[in-house]
Amino acid sequence: MTKTMQMLITVTMGKKLIARGLMAEPTVREAMTKGRLLIVAGTTNAYVAQEALRQVDAEADFDPASFRRGVTIAPGAKLPAGQTQYDLLIDHGKARMDRTVFDIAPELEAGDMIFKGANALHLPSGEAGVLIGHPQGGTMMPILAAALGRRVQLVVPVGLEKRVDKPVSELARLANGAGAEGTRLCPSPGRAYTELDALRTLTGADAQLLAAGGVLGAEGAVLLAVTGDEAQLEKARELQKELER
Numbered sequence: 001m002t003k004t005m006q007m008l009i010t011v012t013m014g015k016k017l018i019a020r021g022l023m024a025e026p027t028v029r030e031a032m033t034k035g036r037l038l039i040v041a042g043t044t045n046a047y048v049a050q051e052a053l054r055q056v057d058a059e060a061d062f063d064p065a066s067f068r069r070g071v072t073i074a075p076g077a078k079l080p081a082g083q084t085q086y087d088l089l090i091d092h093g094k095a096r097m098d099r100t101v102f103d104i105a106p107e108l109e110a111g112d113m114i115f116k117g118a119n120a121l122h123l124p125s126g127e128a129g130v131l132i133g134h135p136q137g138g139t140m141m142p143i144l145a146a147a148l149g150r151r152v153q154l155v156v157p158v159g160l161e162k163r164v165d166k167p168v169s170e171l172a173r174l175a176n177g178a179g180a181e182g183t184r185l186c187p188s189p190g191r192a193y194t195e196l197d198a199l200r201t202l203t204g205a206d207a208q209l210l211a212a213g214g215v216l217g218a219e220g221a222v223l224l225a226v227t228g229d230e231a232q233l234e235k236a237r238e239l240q241k242e243l244e245r
Contacts, residue, residue, distance in 0.1 A: 019047040021198025031113035042117035058095035105142035129168035154190030205232040
């Protein structure tokens with residue numbers, strides 16, 4: 001008999017959940033051990049990188065707080081000092097923290113994998129988009145060359161708080177027009193991976209977005225309806241407790 005429970009997932013819990021789910025995916029494990037996995041710096045990918053480094057016993061020298069590039073912050077807020085000058089590469093089970101996506105991506109080939117976060121998610125289509133601030137296209141340029149030119153697998157870890165109500169390609173035309181101001185928007189050809197995917201991977205249960213929002217730390221949180229048998233829901237309950245720590 002299937003039942004439905006509810007899970008409140010804050011933004012930070014969602015990042016942890018996505019990281020846990022990705023590291024349990026067989027295709028990701030294969031890329032890490034038999035090929036190369038490139039994790040491009042970002043706030044969600046900081047959690048993903050931390051989990052990946054745990055898998056290869058190389059977490060000691062990693063600072064997740066500085067593993068970022070361009071970020072969106074509230075008016076008046078200040079980022080902590082320090083920013084990572086590398087992107088993480090797991091090469092046949094060995095961690096390398098000495099180069100960037102611009103150095104690494106041109107070397108990747110079919111069978112390798114890239115994780116690149118996003119700023120927009122159209123949930124019905126699974127299409128994600130990345131904000132571009134650099135006049136030469138930033139990190140997306142070498143990533144697109146690898147994904148489209150050499151069939152490197154591109155996965156987009158992205159939280160449900162970044163959902164938008166129109167297709168990303170339509171929003172990109174709006175943001176990228178000749179008369180537009182501000183950042184540009186690049187549709188990503190990668191596969192979006194959200195909290196919903198992670199829950200299915202880790203528990204076997206089905207998850208759907210039920211509601212969103214809150215206060216006192218729940219700003220941007222999502223309320224998920226999780227449906228499964230009792231064993232699957234018990235896994236979800238235990239997982240929620242772990243994410244809250």
